[in-house]
Amino acid sequence: MPVTPPAAPADVSPTDAAVPQDFDALLRQDPEVAGILLAESRRQSDTLQLVAAENFTSPAVLAALGSPLANKYAEGYPGARHHGGCEQADAAERVAVRRAATLFGAEHANVQPHSGSSAVLAAYAALLRPGDTVLAMGLAYGGHLTHGAPGNFSGRWFEFAGYGVDPDSGLIDYAQVRALARARRPKAIVCGSISYPRHPDYGTFREIADEVGAYLIADAAHPMGLIAGGAAPSPVPYADVVCATTHKVLRGPRGGMILCGAELAERIDRAVFPFTQGGAQMHTVAAKAVAFGEAATPAYAVYAHQVVAHARVLAAGLEAEGFEVATDGTDTHLVVVDPAPLGVDGRSARDRLMAAGLVLDTCALPHGNGRGLRLGTAAVTTQGMDEADMARIAALFGAAVREADDAGRLRAEVRELTGRNPPYPG
Numbered sequence: 491m492p493v494t495p496p497a498a499p500a501d502v503s504p505t506d507a508a509v510p511q512d513f514d515a516l517l518r519q520d521p522e523v524a525g526i527l528l529a530e531s532r533r534q535s536d537t538l539q540l541v542a543a544e545n546f547t548s549p550a551v552l553a554a555l556g557s558p559l560a561n562k563y564a565e566g567y568p569g570a571r572h573h574g575g576c577e578q579a580d581a582a583e584r585v586a587v588r589r590a591a592t593l594f595g596a597e598h599a600n601v602q603p604h605s606g607s608s609a610v611l612a613a614y615a616a617l618l619r620p621g622d623t624v625l626a627m628g629l630a631y632g633g634h635l636t637h638g639a640p641g642n643f644s645g646r647w648f649e650f651a652g653y654g655v656d657p658d659s660g661l662i663d664y665a666q667v668r669a670l671a672r673a674r675r676p677k678a679i680v681c682g683s684i685s686y687p688r689h690p691d692y693g694t695f696r697e698i699a700d701e702v703g704a705y706l707i708a709d710a711a712h713p714m715g716l717i718a719g720g721a722a723p724s725p726v727p728y729a730d731v732v733c734a735t736t737h738k739v740l741r742g743p744r745g746g747m748i749l750c751g752a753e754l755a756e757r758i759d760r761a762v763f764p765f766t767q768g769g770a771q772m773h774t775v776a777a778k779a780v781a782f783g784e785a786a787t788p789a790y791a792v793y794a795h796q797v798v799a800h801a802r803v804l805a806a807g808l809e810a811e812g813f814e815v816a817t818d819g820t821d822t823h824l825v826v827v828d829p830a831p832l833g834v835d836g837r838s839a840r841d842r843l844m845a846a847g848l849v850l851d852t853c854a855l856p857h858g859n860g861r862g863l864r865l866g867t868a869a870v871t872t873q874g875m876d877e878a879d880m881a882r883i884a885a886l887f888g889a890a891v892r893e894a895d896d897a898g899r900l901r902a903e904v905r906e907l908t909g910r911n912p913p914y915p916g
């Protein structure tokens with residue numbers, strides 16, 4: 491059970507605690523690396539960040555990440571560490587665990603996984619044995635690497651069966667999921683994707699898992715922030731284990747987390763440490779706690795709903811520009827489009843967009859039509875853009891992909907948009 495940590499001692503103040511975050515010192519000591527960091531900072535503020543998996547963390551999250559807790563070794567769990575001096579590391583992890591469990595209504599939270607992939611690895615380690623069969627979304631339809639890619643541990647150590655989407659609607663074909671589950675008798679079913687713009691039907695996945703005696707693992711890396719803000723349904727009441735990242739819509743530091751019921755808590759904890767990881771990154775754990783605190787505020791709920799509203803405006807605008815929009819729209823931060831009706835393939839379309847300062851990914855298209863474009867509204871919404879800005883971005887897409895306008899002029903319009911909404915004002 492979560493233990494309430496002591497409040498920060500009254501005698502600690504930022505002036506006497508040695509927190510050596512001094513960018514000027516880095517610039518003097520190592521201009522080569524400092525220059526790279528400054529150029530990256532400029533890239534992030536000068537171009538439009540539409541990579542669907544990215545966001546801008548708050549200065550408070552960045553402060554926790556740059557804190558001396560980065561120096562601390564803390565193998566184990568609060569109250570049971572293998573290293574001395576873990577008092578504050580324990581306090582930070584207890585706050586993070588308590589906030590995550592409260593935010594998502596889960597009985598147990600593990601906030602140590604170094605990444606989303608580490609979280610999935612630990613979930614498989616807790617529930618499966620090598621050679622077991624797992625049913626997950628096929629990679630061609632938006633399954634993640636950890637859902638059976640041949641070059642990933644998942645594809646090497648487990649037998650994967652892949653479900654897809656209905657070719658007309660682009661929606662998950664639950665009849666196919668059920669038929670595959672009956673035929674293959676998987677030990678676990680995974681729901682979650684890197685590019686599915688709609689909500690999975692967690693209740694139906696639960697029913698199918700129960701019919702065949704499989705565990706249900708929700709890999710909610712993408713929508714976890716929408717879930718926190720009440721803008722997407724939660725898998726927590728349905729799934730045995732929920733894996734997620736903390737750095738996508740959720741807007742925390744780069745990392746992973748796992749939620750589960752009390753009965754699996756110990757298996758999950760042992761699967762994270764000592765099975766798949768050594769010492770947790772305690773500065774990241776502290777930054778996760780800060781992000782969970784932010785995600786519990788009314789302002790974050792407003793943000794999460796705006797992210798979805800913005801994605802809908804963007805999807806409608808892109809459709810009007812002639813792009814084919816997967817599933818005819820979106821319920822989330824994700825929009826997937828095929829530029830083929832404009833006579834351009836996904837890779838060339840992305841190159842043209844990048845030249846105009848619009849940064850995004852290509853992705854697999856559900857019907858094997860080559861590659862499409864995947865974009866998300868989490869970062870542009872964090873920096874304060876509104877629905878009118880989304881309509882302008884859609885128009886920029888049309889102009890850039892058709893090469894209807896000179897890339898330099900489009901670049902200037904992107905600069906105007908980002909200049910009015912800098913990710914880190916001041």
Ligand SMILES: *Cc1c(COP(=O)(O)O)cnc(C)c1O
Pocket residue numbers: 543604605606607608610634636682683684709710711712735745746
């Ligand atoms: C992003 C993502 C992951 C992995 O996250 P990393 O932190 O990059 O390892 C896993 N599963 C899904 C569905 C994702 O979208």
